[in-house]
Amino acid sequence: MGFSEIAVAAVLFSTILLIGISLGAAYFNYLDEVDEAKKVNNEILYSKLNTCLVILNATYYTSNSTLVLIFENEGDTVLNLDLVNIFLDGILVGNVTDFTYSVNDRSDTKLAFQGDLVNVIIPYERVPSRVMIVSDSGVKTISSVSAQ
Amino acid sequence: MGFDTSATKSIFFIASVIVAVVLSGVFTGVTYKLSSDIDMRGTMLSDVLKSDIEIINDPENVPYNSTTNELIIYVKNTGKSILSTSDLTIIIDGFVVPEGNFSIEILGEYTAWSPGIVIKITIIESLSSGDHKIKVVLDNGVYDEMYFRI
Numbered sequence: 001m002g003f004s005e006i007a008v009a010a011v012l013f014s015t016i017l018l019i020g021i022s023l024g025a026a027y028f029n030y031l032d033e034v035d036e037a038k039k040v041n042n043e044i045l046y047s048k049l050n051t052c053l054v055i056l057n058a059t060y061y062t063s064n065s066t067l068v069l070i071f072e073n074e075g076d077t078v079l080n081l082d083l084v085n086i087f088l089d090g091i092l093v094g095n096v097t098d099f100t101y102s103v104n105d106r107s108d109t110k111l112a113f114q115g116d117l118v119n120v121i122i123p124y125e126r127v128p129s130r131v132m133i134v135s136d137s138g139v140k141t142i143s144s145v146s147a148q
Numbered sequence: 149m150g151f152d153t154s155a156t157k158s159i160f161f162i163a164s165v166i167v168a169v170v171l172s173g174v175f176t177g178v179t180y181k182l183s184s185d186i187d188m189r190g191t192m193l194s195d196v197l198k199s200d201i202e203i204i205n206d207p208e209n210v211p212y213n214s215t216t217n218e219l220i221i222y223v224k225n226t227g228k229s230i231l232s233t234s235d236l237t238i239i240i241d242g243f244v245v246p247e248g249n250f251s252i253e254i255l256g257e258y259t260a261w262s263p264g265i266v267i268k269i270t271i272i273e274s275l276s277s278g279d280h281k282i283k284v285v286l287d288n289g290v291y292d293e294m295y296f297r298i
Contacts, residue, residue, distance in 0.1 A: 002157075002161075003161065004157070004160055004161035004164045004165070005164075007161070007164070007165050007168070008164045008165060008167075008168040011165065011168040011169060011172055012168055012171070012172065014172070015171070015172035015175050015176060016175075018176060018179070019175055019176070019179040022179050022180070022183050023179060023182065023183060023186075025183070026182070026183035026184075026186040026187055027186060029186075029187060029190060030186050030187065030189065030190035033190040033191065033193075033194045034190055034193050034194060034197075036194070037193065037194035037195075037196075037197035037198055038197060040197060040198045040228050041197040041198065043228070044198075044200050044226065044227060044228060048226070080264065082264075083264035083265075085204060085222075085224070085266060087204075087205075087206050087209075089206075089209055090205065090206045090208075090209025090210055090211050091211060092222050092255070092266065092268070095256070130206065130208075130209060132206045134202075134204045134224065136226075136264045137226055138200075138202030138204060138224050138226035140204065140206075142206065
């Protein structure tokens with residue numbers, strides 16, 4: 001083999017090596033990124049599937065124009081009450097923490113764990129017929145409102 | 149070995165090295181492009197997997213003003229990434245709502261559509277009474293749809 005063939009072979013070999021390393025690194029980065037994203041996606045699905053809110057009582061008191069809403073976190077995810085939305089007759093009136101609320105008679109927390117009872121007092125001008133709460137993961141629970 | 153032979157060999161040597169270097173350059177360029185495309189594809193896929201939205205209206209009680217044709221839709225970011233509100237596509241009953249016919253407001257004292265945050269979309273669209281379908285599509289193709297009744 002002459003000197004020119006050796007030089008050409010060296011250049012081509014280095015290039016092929018560089019290509020292999022570059023493509024390999026890009027492929028493994030891709031796999032890592034997709035794996036991490038799949039874990040996040042699973043967390044999103046898990047959170048939706050394991051969220052369960054049950055409205056135990058929704059009573060509107062005409063005497064003081066307030067709705068008293070009591071619901072329970074029956075799922076095994078922790079509810080962030082800052083992100084739980086309340087709808088009255090289809091209108092978003094606010095989040096739980098926008099109103100007077102308590103979790104198991106405590107008002108110093110914004111989290112509701114499994115089995116916790118959340119009590120919310122919502123001032124509202126007219127008698128609503130339907131209340132809907134939406135969890136931070138987007139799970140909806142609907143109930144009719146009784147008036148007293 | 150005469151002068152002619154040496155000169156010929158030198159020319160062949162230089163020519164072959166130039167060809168090899170040019171080929172290497174081309175291959176390296178193609179590989180660089182391919183690597184960045186793989187990276188971009190990974191980022192796009194990751195973005196799709198981390199994004200999720202939910203139309204959270206009460207389907208039986210969607211706010212609609214038949215005088216002003218204003219329909220109000222609430223969409224919650226239920227994913228794990230901050231979403232852009234600038235490239236939303238809204239489709240009602242299979243027809244895309246023109247950009248000038250809807251406005252978006254991030255609810256609460258927030259400036260970005262972060263996870264858990266709700267946006268309010270006010271759409272000007274004439275709708276007949278009965279059942280309708282709305283679809284909200286993000287710029288990365290993630291969407292949610294809901295049937296509702298007016």
